[in-house]
Amino acid sequence: MSDYKFVFFLLILSSLISSQVSFAINGKEETQETTNGVSYLHIPTRHMNITNDLGEGITLTIHCKSKDDDLGQHDLAFHSSFTWHFKANLFIDNTLFYCYMFWNGVSGSFDVFREGRDKGRCAERCWWSIRTDGAFSLNTYGGWDLMYKW
Numbered sequence: 238m239s240d241y242k243f244v245f246f247l248l249i250l251s252s253l254i255s256s257q258v259s260f261a262i263n264g265k266e267e268t269q270e271t272t273n274g275v276s277y278l279h280i281p282t283r284h285m286n287i288t289n290d291l292g293e294g295i296t297l298t299i300h301c302k303s304k305d306d307d308l309g310q311h312d313l314a315f316h317s318s319f320t321w322h323f324k325a326n327l328f329i330d331n332t333l334f335y336c337y338m339f340w341n342g343v344s345g346s347f348d349v350f351r352e353g354r355d356k357g358r359c360a361e362r363c364w365w366s367i368r369t370d371g372a373f374s375l376n377t378y379g380g381w382d383l384m385y386k387w
């Protein structure tokens with residue numbers, strides 16, 4: 238194979254891998270998409286989990302997307318979690334999931350998984366707690382770091 242054909246082949250392969258995603262609300266799986274002929278490769282699965290910790294009676298509306306996937310808009314009741322998982326892109330360090338969120342007239346748009354920032358920091362368990370003072374992310378020591386203010 239010539240070099241450019243090989244690069245093209247890698248691009249096709251990596252786009253197949255990065256388009257695997259499914260999500261759930263409170264553990265109840267809503268959709269499942271798999272396109273994969275390469276499951277024998279070890280690619281870490283990222284487990285995303287975004288929890289409404291805003292307070293009793295406050296609904297969090299959330300809309301998460303990546304370049305390839307639109308997970309749709311969802312209302313989360315207090316203490317409900319929106320979860321999804323995906324396989325990281327094997328060849329190109331560019332996976333990005335971001336979420337637009339709002340509650341009681343307050344809104345923000347946050348990067349919830351960015352390969353360069355998060356592949357070590359929240360490698361497999363990428364959990365977020367959404368609170369009135371901002372968006373907190375679970376660190377590898379089990380504590381919550383404030384990542385974004387509203």
Ligand SMILES: *[C@@H]1O[C@H](CO)[C@@H](O)[C@H](O)[C@H]1NC(C)=O
Pocket residue numbers: 263264286287288318320364365366
């Ligand atoms: C999501 O995170 C919350 C803590 O913020 C936890 O209680 C819940 O069990 C997690 N859900 C899943 C499916 O891992």
